[in-house]
Amino acid sequence: MKHPITIWLILISLTLTMFMLGEVQPSSEIIMIVLIISAVKGLLIVAGFMELAGVKHVVKRGLMLYSPVVVFLISLLLL
Numbered sequence: 856m857k858h859p860i861t862i863w864l865i866l867i868s869l870t871l872t873m874f875m876l877g878e879v880q881p882s883s884e885i886i887m888i889v890l891i892i893s894a895v896k897g898l899l900i901v902a903g904f905m906e907l908a909g910v911k912h913v914v915k916r917g918l919m920l921y922s923p924v925v926v927f928l929i930s931l932l933l934l
Contacts, residue, residue: 862903869896886933890926897922 873892876885901907901918 859903862899866896866899869899883933887930890929894922894926897925 869892873889876889876892879885898919901922905918907915907918
């Protein structure tokens with residue numbers, strides 16, 4: 856795990872940003888921004904806190920692609 860305190864602080868700031876955006880009048884742009892932030896948070900958690908050093912590349916890639924793919928599918932449903 857590289858720099859866990861930095862990753863933790865980034866996750867907290869992203870969460871607070873999502874909260875503040877959620878308090879604004881919801882629009883499709885704000886929803887998309889919140890979804891993108893959610894994908895970034897998922898990638899940070901997988902890359903920073905999951906011990907995937909000895910895992911096969913297929914599993915690691917699958918976990919790294921999970922958040923962006925889910926966000927993309929949700930955004931397609933919102934169109």
